Amino acid sequence: MKELICIVCPRGCHLTVDDNLNVSGNNCPRGEAYAKAELTHPTRTLTSTVKITSKLEVRCPVKTDKPLPKEKIYEAMDLINHVKISAPVKIGDIILENILGTDVNIVATKNINE
Amino acid sequence: MEQFDLVIIGGGSAGMSAAIESYNLGIKDILILEKNNYLGGILNQCIHNGFGLQEFKEELTGPEFMSRFSKKVNELGIKYELNTNVLGISKDKVVSYSNKDGYKEVKAKAIILTTGCYERNAGAISLGGDRPSGVYTAGQAQLYLNNYGKLVGKKVFILGSGDIGLIMARRMSLEGAKVLGVAELMPYSAGLNRNIVQCLQDFNIPLYLSHTVKEVIGPKGHLEKIVLAQVDERFNFIPGTEQEFECDTLLLSVGLVPNVDLLSKLGIHFAKSRGPVVNQYMETELEGLFASGNVLHVHDLVDYVVSEAREAAQGVYLFLNNKLPNTNEKSLVKPLKGVGYVVPNYIQKIDNDDKLIFKFRVAKPYKNINLVIKEGDKVIKKIFKLAIIPSEMEIVKIDKKLFELNGEDITVEVEEK
Numbered sequence: 001m002k003e004l005i006c007i008v009c010p011r012g013c014h015l016t017v018d019d020n021l022n023v024s025g026n027n028c029p030r031g032e033a034y035a036k037a038e039l040t041h042p043t044r045t046l047t048s049t050v051k052i053t054s055k056l057e058v059r060c061p062v063k064t065d066k067p068l069p070k071e072k073i074y075e076a077m078d079l080i081n082h083v084k085i086s087a088p089v090k091i092g093d094i095i096l097e098n099i100l101g102t103d104v105n106i107v108a109t110k111n112i113n114e
Numbered sequence: 115m116e117q118f119d120l121v122i123i124g125g126g127s128a129g130m131s132a133a134i135e136s137y138n139l140g141i142k143d144i145l146i147l148e149k150n151n152y153l154g155g156i157l158n159q160c161i162h163n164g165f166g167l168q169e170f171k172e173e174l175t176g177p178e179f180m181s182r183f184s185k186k187v188n189e190l191g192i193k194y195e196l197n198t199n200v201l202g203i204s205k206d207k208v209v210s211y212s213n214k215d216g217y218k219e220v221k222a223k224a225i226i227l228t229t230g231c232y233e234r235n236a237g238a239i240s241l242g243g244d245r246p247s248g249v250y251t252a253g254q255a256q257l258y259l260n261n262y263g264k265l266v267g268k269k270v271f272i273l274g275s276g277d278i279g280l281i282m283a284r285r286m287s288l289e290g291a292k293v294l295g296v297a298e299l300m301p302y303s304a305g306l307n308r309n310i311v312q313c314l315q316d317f318n319i320p321l322y323l324s325h326t327v328k329e330v331i332g333p334k335g336h337l338e339k340i341v342l343a344q345v346d347e348r349f350n351f352i353p354g355t356e357q358e359f360e361c362d363t364l365l366l367s368v369g370l371v372p373n374v375d376l377l378s379k380l381g382i383h384f385a386k387s388r389g390p391v392v393n394q395y396m397e398t399e400l401e402g403l404f405a406s407g408n409v410l411h412v413h414d415l416v417d418y419v420v421s422e423a424r425e426a427a428q429g430v431y432l433f434l435n436n437k438l439p440n441t442n443e444k445s446l447v448k449p450l451k452g453v454g455y456v457v458p459n460y461i462q463k464i465d466n467d468d469k470l471i472f473k474f475r476v477a478k479p480y481k482n483i484n485l486v487i488k489e490g491d492k493v494i495k496k497i498f499k500l501a502i503i504p505s506e507m508e509i510v511k512i513d514k515k516l517f518e519l520n521g522e523d524i525t526v527e528v529e530e531k
């Protein structure tokens with residue numbers, strides 16, 4: 001038996017998971033999926049910024065387009081901190097592709113036009 | 115003097131959402147005034163995800179969320195002025211502001227105030243000890259890091275468990291800083307549970323409940339260490355519980371306060387939320403002046419900010435079409451036992467089918483309680499809650515027909531079993 005707090009949405013449901021991975025306490029199906037993943041292969045969405053050459057900004061915010069295995073987060077940060085891009089950039093533009101062989105891309109989360 | 119049907123002060127999420135809704139309701143003569151050189155307000159620096167689950171049914175970052183609104187504002191051709199600081203609002207709804215063209219005044223038929231909130235700082239919480247450099251509000255540190263790429267320190271302590279502090283604990287850890295701990299004066303966290311998990315537990319950052327910073331030490335002008343101490347139920351320091359932490363940075367995440375400066379000369383009243391007193395359409399006591407978003411009461415979720423701004427836009431629509439009578443026929447809405455504040459503060463009797471929406475926070479965490487909404491002695495609605503905490507705002511929609519609205523007080527309270 002394990003107790004978890006669901007982090008998928010701000011409701012933060014208190015979940016209980018038994019030894020056979022039966023989940024209770026979730027207010028929606030995403031909570032069940034989260035609990036199962038958390039106990040088998042936990043993942044997190046990572047957000048950060050990259051350097052940008054632009055008239056308007058010095059940083060462009062980015063995120064992983066899918067959740068990343070939790071243990072790879074610091075390695076991913078290292079990759080992110082070594083990138084420099086140039087404007088223009090649009091939301092969703094891929095900044096780094098298939099990082100660390102995870103099939104996860106780093107994408108821009110802001111439109112910076114010039 | 116130039117005239118507008120609607121002037122919106124502040125181009126953050128609330129301001130943009132109010133503008134779009136007003137436009138869709140047929141109010142097209144709108145001017146948005148924004149101090150920064152961009153629209154979107156505070157969300158520009160909130161690069162983490164978790165926004166928009168209610169509004170768009172997907173999980174977005176702050177900049178992604180607000181860009182959907184700024185795109186719409188641009189598509190509709192709604193007029194806005196950036197780098198424009200609003201200086202005053204008069205009783206006859208003349209808005210004065212200054213920008214690169216100098217000082218200007220415009221006359222508004224209706225105004226929506228959406229100026230957001232500000233963070234409480236060291237002075238506001240009478241932090242003990244020195245005033246060295248290295249002490250920042252969490253939002254300042256967030257702006258420096260996320261928008262300018264500047265990490266304000268390497269060894270960090272955080273006072274206050276508000277969400278912005280928790281988010282910054284994770285963000286600074288990811289950038290290589292060591293976050294030594296988060297102290298919270300209350301016996302429970304002020305932030306959302308999910309942030310305790312993904313921002314503190316994920317990074318093994320201890321949370322010290324019923325603790326606060328007793329002294330800030332930095333005699334040479336830069337922060338050297340802080341003294342943490344435990345407090346009792348009356349918030350007095352417990353002798354002998356002091357611990358020292360060497361650090362170069364102290365972040366304060368000790369609360370947000372509605373930014374109501376522009377209302378101070380209008381003679382209107384303020385509510386327990388510290389925002390202006392309003393009716394069910396977010397209209398203040400000054401006819402035609404509305405407020406919504408964090409300037410009205412501090413929201414933890416932008417999704418709720420944008421829906422509240424739409425309600426204010428509905429109010430503007432009624433007002434401009436003479437359907438929002440400024441009568442004295444009103445029923446006061448009062449927070450009673452266990453409830454910190456309620457928005458709105460009074461209900462005006464208006465003949466339409468709109469539902470009444472009550473937003474409130476409990477004053478402390480409760481388990482197994484009923485939330486009870488009454489009119490006079492009559493119970494209108496009872497809602498059972500397994501667990502409820504102050505950091506999560508409650509929103510209750512009730513059919514207006516269930517109320518008499520004959521002047522009796524409407525109350526919201528916690529009923530313990």
Ligand SMILES: Cc1cc2nc3c(=O)[nH]c(=O)nc-3n(C[C@H](O)[C@H](O)[C@H](O)COP(=O)(O)OP(=O)(O)OC[C@H]3O[C@@H](n4cnc5c(N)ncnc54)[C@H](O)[C@@H]3O)c2cc1C
Nearest residue numbers: 124126127128149155156200229230253407408414415416
């Ligand atoms: C630091 C911080 C972090 C947050 N993080 C999250 C989060 O992670 N998730 C979440 O859902 N919510 C978060 N919030 C909650 C946030 O309250 C809402 O998400 C929402 O963005 C608030 O919108 P608003 O329009 O009321 O205020 P704001 O976005 O603050 O907009 C107010 C606007 O008014 C302008 N303004 C102020 N005074 C004047 C003046 N005199 N003249 C002209 N313009 C003026 C400001 O420049 C600003 O653009 C956070 C809030 C803060 C303060």
Ligand code: SF4
Nearest residue numbers: 006009012013028031
């Ligand atoms: S279970 Fe569903 S409703 Fe509950 S926190 Fe998780 S995602 Fe949100």
